Amino acid sequence: MDRITGIADRSFGDWCTNYREIIGERLLAPKTLALREVVLRIGLALWESWPIGNIQVKDVADLLKAKSKEGKLRMANLTSSILTDVFREAMSAGWINENFKAETILQQTRHNGPSLPGDSLHPDSISRGFADQRDELGLGVNPPTLHEIRSLAARLYAKAYSPAFAQLVLGHKSADMTAVYLDNRGSEWTVAEAPFRKSFE
Template sequence: MDQALEANLLISSLHSPARLVDRLTGAANRTCYDWYLRYLDILEKRKVKPGSLISAKDQLRAAMRTWGDRTLESITVLDVADLLKTWTEAGKERMASMVRSRLVDYFREAIAAGWIHHNPAEATKVHGVRTKRQRLTKEMFLAILAQAEQDKQRTWAASAFKLALISGQRREDVASMAPEDVRDSHLHVIQEKTGMMLRLPLTLKIDLLPQTLGEVIEECLAGNIPNPQTFIHARKIALRTQPGQTLRPALITRAFADARDRAGFGNDANPATFHEIRSLSSRLYEATHGKGFAQRLLGHKSANTTDLYLDARGAEWVTIHHKEQ
């Protein structure tokens, strides 16, 4: 796609001679597509995952087709707003929101490099974006956990849910946690998505569970399986999976959804998924240890990102104390 796009832009440029002022200032050599190529290099230097790099290209594809041969500084708020209409008018507000976020970052990096002086994407808005997933409450989690504890086929499921709650980590990280990661009385986690390196004390405890992190890990390893690859592993032969082998993250997601449905919480238009355990974890830790602790545990560099997880979206009651002023 990139080569075809580059060829089309070259053809277009033959019919779009640069203004004299742009040639004199050098802006003619700073087109949107020129910056697009540099922006991809920046993303690679950030060490983003291959899937995230593919998503970035997809999110910028329409912009490059529309503006590729234009100078970067010529793009206006109206240009961005008109581009976003491509999706909003088709009822794809979520996609429009993702494209807008990508463009904000695209232009922000250009400002940092001195190519432009303002960010035309920041002033735009995408209306009509609705929260998709139902938030997970404490009561819901306990009911889902009770269902998982009765699952005779997936005897690892309840332990996986508890490990996710007490550690506050993502599905992929929970699935890859292994005995070799425990040393110096800490569980060492390198987040797959961000590369963030965390050391979680085995004494870590969350109010909703009676166990510490170390005790949950012991529960994961209590199946008498020799040399398990990870904490969450197959306990018996199933679908070519041998006892002790690592389970695919998708299986953990499926186990949660099944337990959720059996607990009666699957009828919402957008029911809670396994990922909502991470939000519940952050809210519980924020209540007992503060927002800063929750941010460090989740591995967020930005407090704004943590705020998204701490937002209960109206799913929890707010208690008013008599002594509040």
């Protein structure tokens, strides 16, 4: 089917031409546009003639790991963020149909218990860091957890676009995992209207 519709012939280079038009309409600062162009050129050097649908998460992960090994951790994370946007826009435009989420490299920057600088950052550290910052704001007795905020974001994206788009943004490999985030578990408000009475007996 892809061969009939021409999707199989759409290259990463072709999509980059479209993507430049998309970001041109965002009214981004010149420095931001320049950084995106740097990352696009990195991608074009590797995959310009590749059918965009053939580029896998592993291909991007290999690129990010190479940057990290060169000591360019900041550039690796910037590349991850921009390529995620590149492929997210490609999915929205119908150029690719599958979930694609570039890997973000998060590493320790200081000693933390047994963890050394450069070690992978444990997910629990992210949740604790979020909780610490949240508690400093004093948001009340029952403030939201990081998971609850991700769940809310997933539901908003699913409502505004589609469940598939929410899966893409959250970086889940399966729709089943996204479905867990889309389940509000009865937490939404239910409005019950009682009949009005002028007096009580």
